[in-house]
Amino acid sequence: MSTLLVVGGVAAGMSAASKAKRLDPSLNVIALEKSPYVSYGACGMPYNLLRPDDPMESMVVITPEQFRTKRGIDARTNMEVLEIDAYNHTVKAKNLVSGELSTFQWDSLVYSTGAHSIKPAWPGIELEGVLTLRDLVDGKAVKDYLARKAPKRAAIIGGGYIGLEMADVFTELGIEVTVIEKLPSIMPGWEPEIVKPVHVALEKGGVILLEGVTVTGFEGSNGQVKAVLTDGPTIPTDVVLVAIGVRPTVDLAVNAGIKLGPTGAVAVDREMRTNIPGIWAAGDCAEQWHRVLQRPAYVPLGTNANKQGRIAGENAVGGHVAWEGMIGTSVFKTLGADAARTGIGRAEAKDAGIDVAVSMIDAFDQAHGMPGRKPMRVILISRKDNGQLLGAQLVGAGVAKRVDILATAIWAEMTVKDVGNLDLAYAPPFSPVWDPVIVAANIAEKDVDPNGLECRFCK
Amino acid sequence: MSTLLVVGGVAAGMSAASKAKRLDPSLNVIALEKSPYVSYGACGMPYNLLRPDDPMESMVVITPEQFRTKRGIDARTNMEVLEIDAYNHTVKAKNLVSGELSTFQWDSLVYSTGAHSIKPAWPGIELEGVLTLRDLVDGKAVKDYLARKAPKRAAIIGGGYIGLEMADVFTELGIEVTVIEKLPSIMPGWEPEIVKPVHVALEKGGVILLEGVTVTGFEGSNGQVKAVLTDGPTIPTDVVLVAIGVRPTVDLAVNAGIKLGPTGAVAVDREMRTNIPGIWAAGDCAEQWHRVLQRPAYVPLGTNANKQGRIAGENAVGGHVAWEGMIGTSVFKTLGADAARTGIGRAEAKDAGIDVAVSMIDAFDQAHGMPGRKPMRVILISRKDNGQLLGAQLVGAGVAKRVDILATAIWAEMTVKDVGNLDLAYAPPFSPVWDPVIVAANIAEKDVDPNGLECRFCK
Numbered sequence: 001m002s003t004l005l006v007v008g009g010v011a012a013g014m015s016a017a018s019k020a021k022r023l024d025p026s027l028n029v030i031a032l033e034k035s036p037y038v039s040y041g042a043c044g045m046p047y048n049l050l051r052p053d054d055p056m057e058s059m060v061v062i063t064p065e066q067f068r069t070k071r072g073i074d075a076r077t078n079m080e081v082l083e084i085d086a087y088n089h090t091v092k093a094k095n096l097v098s099g100e101l102s103t104f105q106w107d108s109l110v111y112s113t114g115a116h117s118i119k120p121a122w123p124g125i126e127l128e129g130v131l132t133l134r135d136l137v138d139g140k141a142v143k144d145y146l147a148r149k150a151p152k153r154a155a156i157i158g159g160g161y162i163g164l165e166m167a168d169v170f171t172e173l174g175i176e177v178t179v180i181e182k183l184p185s186i187m188p189g190w191e192p193e194i195v196k197p198v199h200v201a202l203e204k205g206g207v208i209l210l211e212g213v214t215v216t217g218f219e220g221s222n223g224q225v226k227a228v229l230t231d232g233p234t235i236p237t238d239v240v241l242v243a244i245g246v247r248p249t250v251d252l253a254v255n256a257g258i259k260l261g262p263t264g265a266v267a268v269d270r271e272m273r274t275n276i277p278g279i280w281a282a283g284d285c286a287e288q289w290h291r292v293l294q295r296p297a298y299v300p301l302g303t304n305a306n307k308q309g310r311i312a313g314e315n316a317v318g319g320h321v322a323w324e325g326m327i328g329t330s331v332f333k334t335l336g337a338d339a340a341r342t343g344i345g346r347a348e349a350k351d352a353g354i355d356v357a358v359s360m361i362d363a364f365d366q367a368h369g370m371p372g373r374k375p376m377r378v379i380l381i382s383r384k385d386n387g388q389l390l391g392a393q394l395v396g397a398g399v400a401k402r403v404d405i406l407a408t409a410i411w412a413e414m415t416v417k418d419v420g421n422l423d424l425a426y427a428p429p430f431s432p433v434w435d436p437v438i439v440a441a442n443i444a445e446k447d448v449d450p451n452g453l454e455c456r457f458c459k
Numbered sequence: 460m461s462t463l464l465v466v467g468g469v470a471a472g473m474s475a476a477s478k479a480k481r482l483d484p485s486l487n488v489i490a491l492e493k494s495p496y497v498s499y500g501a502c503g504m505p506y507n508l509l510r511p512d513d514p515m516e517s518m519v520v521i522t523p524e525q526f527r528t529k530r531g532i533d534a535r536t537n538m539e540v541l542e543i544d545a546y547n548h549t550v551k552a553k554n555l556v557s558g559e560l561s562t563f564q565w566d567s568l569v570y571s572t573g574a575h576s577i578k579p580a581w582p583g584i585e586l587e588g589v590l591t592l593r594d595l596v597d598g599k600a601v602k603d604y605l606a607r608k609a610p611k612r613a614a615i616i617g618g619g620y621i622g623l624e625m626a627d628v629f630t631e632l633g634i635e636v637t638v639i640e641k642l643p644s645i646m647p648g649w650e651p652e653i654v655k656p657v658h659v660a661l662e663k664g665g666v667i668l669l670e671g672v673t674v675t676g677f678e679g680s681n682g683q684v685k686a687v688l689t690d691g692p693t694i695p696t697d698v699v700l701v702a703i704g705v706r707p708t709v710d711l712a713v714n715a716g717i718k719l720g721p722t723g724a725v726a727v728d729r730e731m732r733t734n735i736p737g738i739w740a741a742g743d744c745a746e747q748w749h750r751v752l753q754r755p756a757y758v759p760l761g762t763n764a765n766k767q768g769r770i771a772g773e774n775a776v777g778g779h780v781a782w783e784g785m786i787g788t789s790v791f792k793t794l795g796a797d798a799a800r801t802g803i804g805r806a807e808a809k810d811a812g813i814d815v816a817v818s819m820i821d822a823f824d825q826a827h828g829m830p831g832r833k834p835m836r837v838i839l840i841s842r843k844d845n846g847q848l849l850g851a852q853l854v855g856a857g858v859a860k861r862v863d864i865l866a867t868a869i870w871a872e873m874t875v876k877d878v879g880n881l882d883l884a885y886a887p888p889f890s891p892v893w894d895p896v897i898v899a900a901n902i903a904e905k906d907v908d909p910n911g912l913e914c915r916f917c918k
Contacts, residue, residue, distance in 0.1 A: 044827065047829060302885060329883055369506070369517055398860065401884070404896075405860070407882055407883055407884065430790055430792070430797075433762060
């Protein structure tokens with residue numbers, strides 16, 4: 001019997017394990033996960049915090065027991081892999097509960113260790129109340145802290161999507177929020193026309209934004225965090241969330257001789273193969289193939305992890321499926337100003353040497369006359385030479401699935417003219433008769449005069 | 460100075476007038492509209508009924524005065540066109556307010572008379588309280604009737620989308636609703652798997668559904684409708700809405716020698732040209748080019764009317780723009796069971812001699828663990844030979860813009876495999892990590908076992 005060993009059992013790892021076992025029921029599939037949990041929806045943790053009576057463990061989609069009994073997968077938690085021996089095809093692991101050491105033989109291996117929060121060695125980082133929110137253990141710690149300490153003020157370090165989702169959640173919990181971003185603006189990598197309405201919505205919602213401010217450490221009292229120290233003001237707080245990004249977890253891979261790509265994540269081809277025969281990698285520890293840029297990038301998202309995992313699983317049992325790649329489609333919710341993006345932005349286009357046109361529309365999510373309609377902004381980024389749509393960013397109401405229209409159009413290599421011709425659904429509660437997506441495409445095609453359009457976000 | 464005469468000034472007509480004038484500012488553009496209103500959002504009328512203090516006239520997007528002063532278009536209301544003389548290039552019209560008759564000369568003409576409600580010669584059809592909801596005059600009459608009579612019970616004849624939108628609105632207004640459909644099922648033309656959940660939602664919402672029941676007339680007292688007579692039960696009621704569909708308004712066209720297509724609507728080519736040089740037609744009076752079936756069809760929707768109007772306007776001033784067509788994308792809201800469709804269904808595929816595969820998924824609109832998530836059903840219809848996506852129907856929460864993902868995919872001639880690979884946006888409040896659209900495509904690709912999926916609508 002052949003053995004597939006999966007190192008890391010969250011999204012990518014358990015997708016790989018499930019796919020492989022389904023394709024080859026005779027396969028012995030072992031998944032080793034360092035934490036006490038496999039297969040959970042980490043992205044749902046911020047929203048779980050809003051429900052005090054719903055334990056964080058409810059984020060678990062499938063338990064190790066269910067993997068064993070229903071899917072025939074030997075999923076083991078609290079198992080830290082210490083070494084991957086690529087030559088002898090073994091893995092050494094330690095049971096973190098019993099301390100027991102074991103060695104596993106494998107025929108194929110999927111490396112899916114994920115990523116970990118960046119937590120600099122700031123003085124005071126060890127104080128109680130300085131938290132991160134990456135895995136389920138983090139999520140439990142945050143929830144427990146909120147229950148025990150009932151903080152009144154929170155400082156969030158980092159104005160990316162996790163930071164802003166958490167600003168939303170803390171605000172909803174009645175906690176005063178300060179967001180500290182080192183860069184000149186929150187939402188690095190987003191177009192300024194999209195950032196501005198989010199900025200306005202956050203401040204309107206009572207969130208204090210400190211941009212261009214560098215954290216230098218923390219002040220505490222009796223081991224408990226009391227303030228964030230910066231190169232600017234000192235921010236008194238009852239809890240700190242460090243959300244300045246993640247790094248791929250690659251130590252084991254590097255020690256095993258698995259090569260990293262230029263992004264610092266594990267280099268994989270489109271079949272999720274690493275440089276070592278018999279070892280695949282998938283998920284947040286690995287690079288992702290960017291379909292628009294036609295090169296690897298590092299976009300650690302759950303959607304990509306699940307897809308990469310399935311492909312790794314299929315190929316680990318002899319398949320030859322190539323990933324069609326991703327285009328960086330994502331969305332997040334923050335204080336009524338949802339923001340969504342797909343494809344590339346101005347900066348990425350410039351880096352790639354592509355000359356682009358940018359068109360923008362301020363519109364509403366519902367039809368004329370609907371009293372509850374809310375503003376929305378759409379930006380399209382298209383090739384100047386042939387009009388091919390390369391990117392889109394949206395902010396406001398109703399953007400979450402509208403971005404998918406544009407993601408589909410980018411996927412199909414449509415031009416803005418094509419998008420302007422699309423037959424999209426219309427009923428007054430759901431859309432204006434000309435969907436904002438179509439109007440934005442018509443503007444790009446110079447088919448509409450943008451000066452005639454009211455700026456919904458300018459007030 | 461050259462004159463463009465527009466006969467009928469709602470969606471298609473005023474789009475044509477505006478586009479033509481913008482492209483050729485020297486053009487004399489006259490639009491004659493029989494009713495007192497031009498350019499209004501008729502689709503919004505059901506929702507206006509929910510707001511007693513908001514006059515139905517607020518559905519007007521641009522007034523005749525604004526057309527004159529801001530766009531330089533001579534828009535005239537209450538002007539009934541009596542005759543189009545295609546040989547002498549004249550139009551005879553009557554001012555319905557003053558009775559004055561006038562004759563207009565034209566160089567080009569856009570025929571955009573729209574459609575009218577079908578209202579059979581049932582005995583009692585003239586009784587007060589037997590209403591339709593097609594144009595703004597109808598809308599005002601319905602609103603006025605509701606205000607004056609405060610009906611407690613409504614009978615809706617016709618279980619199509621207008622009937623079901625109005626069932627929703629009447630229910631929200633606290634009016635008891637009975638829907639009478641002559642055919643064996645409401646929502647003719649929709650797939651039964653989509654109709655069923657709507658059926659359940661309507662009955663759960665207290666709407667009485669009488670299917671396979673034929674109306675024979677009305678009973679009244681003092682000129683006021685009191686009951687609907689059928690081949691089955693007699694239904695006591697305080698108001699009747701006749702919503703059994705529309706017919707294209709073609710009398711003037713036929714008299715002018717303009718040819719109709721097999722659907723009974725004005726035959727147009729993809730440049731919106733009729734058989735008579737110098738006469739274009741657009742909107743609900745005309746046929747629409749079906750991109751999937753590659754033939755004309757009759758799908759009178761506001762989205763199509765606006766697009767056809769713009770193309771007619773551009774071509775009437777010398778352009779040669781061909782419409783890319785439509786694929787029948789639409790959505791409607793009814794008692795929490797929104798239903799959306801795009802492309803073709805089983806029956807249309809059969810008629811066209813195309814062998815199709817059907818895949819179905821019951822899923823949720825939000826991620827695992829989100830307590831407010833609601834069920835959704837997605838059906839995909841694809842070519843059996845090559846997997847090309849030809850149609851999709853959805854019901855439940857979050858379907859309105861999700862159908863647009865599939866409309867875009869159909870437009871781009873993607874296969875279900877392509878759809879299964881799409882990079883769509885994910886965050887727990889907006890979608891499961893595998894969007895239902897992707898799962899449905901994976902099922903079509905036999906990449907997921909549908910038997911393993913729970914039926915959300917079966918309970």
